[in-house]
Amino acid sequence: MVHLTWRNGLDEAETAEVFELLAEAERVDGVAPAGEHVAMRLRAHRGVSEQIEPVQADVGGSEHFVVRADGGELAGYAHLDTEGEPEGRPLVAELAVHPRYRGNGVGSQLLRALLERSETLAESDEEDSGRLRVWSHGLLGGAVRLAERFGFTRVRELWRMGREFTGDELDEPVLPEGVTIRGFRVGEDEPELVRVNHLAFSWHPEQGGMTEAELREKEDLDWFDPAGFLLAVDSADRLLGFHWTKIHPDGTGEVYVVGVDPNTQGSGLGRALTLAGLRYLRGVGCPRVMLYVEADNGPAVSVYRRLGFERWDVDAQFGR
Structure with a gap:
């Protein structure tokens, strides 16, 4: 069993776990599952005066989705960038599943949660800001199949030359x-x-x-x-x-x-x-x-x- 929770900020220990998961996924896949933008958001934080309590990865425009296994190990992570949401731009997400937990529905759980969150934001915005975009770095087969299963289509390509x-x-x-x-x-x-x-x-x-x-x-x-x-x-x-x-x-x-x-x-x-x-x-x-x-x-x-x-x-x- 795995359990998903939503965060508007991660503490230092959770942030370290996310970086470890991203590094392990990159080691196995040969490509980083999240871009530099996500890494910078994870390292940043708002001023203490703007926070209920000091949290490292607490930055305006960032939302975090965390999936843990029964034993507490981090099985999956997704970052949702809502920074463009007030201006009507699409929400942009990047996600990663720990190699040990692939094939157990973790990716589907994360993507479903991202869709639900984008729909919630759209309900409160006349500009339909809930449109969701999800990156697949390296066009890995599992990521492409997951996107297609949920009815996503390819809207943008970035070549690495x-x-x-x-x-x-x-x-x-x-x-x-x-x-x-x-x-x-x-x-x-x-x-x-x-x-x-x-x-x-x-x-x-x-x-x-x-x-x-x-x-x-x-x-x-x-x-x-x-x-x-x-x-x-x-x-x-x-x-x-x-x-x-x-x-x-x-x-x-x-x-x-x-x-x-x-x-x-x-x-x-x-x-x-x-x-x-x-x-x-x-x-x-x-x-x-x-x-x-x-x-x-x-x-x-x-x-x-x-x-x-x-x-x-x-x-x-x-x-x-």
């Missing part, structure tokens, strides 16, 4: 006249970075809404390195674009975010920034590099293919 760094030369970046590249300055560049990011990704459901507070949270993560956060500026040091790189524990580099002010489009700045970041990652010893791109972003996919990237795997978002 990658390439090895071989002896092939990477072109020298060709910058527009008067533009130079420098490193990110912590404590100074945040407002301009957020401004350009919003302009570059106004269409994107996650990236476009990044705030200064969220940027500063990422500056505290172990992998953050301002030397690999490349900014393109004009002669007046006005930010025109950026390439934020990331290095994973296994040494794999990542084209984390490349964004340019739309007013610079057509100048070749995006390609120049991409090349600059790739050369940086190769220069610090990364054997390979990866990135995420929307599957329906044909121009971006074409650019990355010309730079030697191939599709590695797919994350899909299912909706109902």
Whole structure:
């Protein structure tokens, strides 16, 4: 028997259990069952003055669904992001089942609870904010079958593309006249970075809404390195674009975010920034590099293919 409970916040011990479950699922499946966004929510907390009692994973817009076996072991976990709910955007969920408890209905129990919660929220909102989207990272067979059994259809695909760094030369970046590249300055560049990011990704459901507070949270993560956060500026040091790189524990580099002010489009700045970041990652010893791109972003996919990237795997978002 397993038992599901709902939380609006997890204490430190429960948060540690969730991270252990996510790590075990990733070890078995070869792909993380939840994205970076969920990990950041689990590490964060609201101010004590906003809480009934101090709880680590207590953040506005996050809800947690916990499934435990009779012995108390964590068998499954789901995170529901309700941050966009007041604005009528779909609710977004990610879930994971401990490998030892798969095939026992834990995934179905979590998904059923997520649907019930989304319907409850929809009843109180004329904008029908209860629409639910669920991520399947790596398109694992069990996750796809579960989504289809509950009547979900695929509404979005995110490709993970990658390439090895071989002896092939990477072109020298060709910058527009008067533009130079420098490193990110912590404590100074945040407002301009957020401004350009919003302009570059106004269409994107996650990236476009990044705030200064969220940027500063990422500056505290172990992998953050301002030397690999490349900014393109004009002669007046006005930010025109950026390439934020990331290095994973296994040494794999990542084209984390490349964004340019739309007013610079057509100048070749995006390609120049991409090349600059790739050369940086190769220069610090990364054997390979990866990135995420929307599957329906044909121009971006074409650019990355010309730079030697191939599709590695797919994350899909299912909706109902």
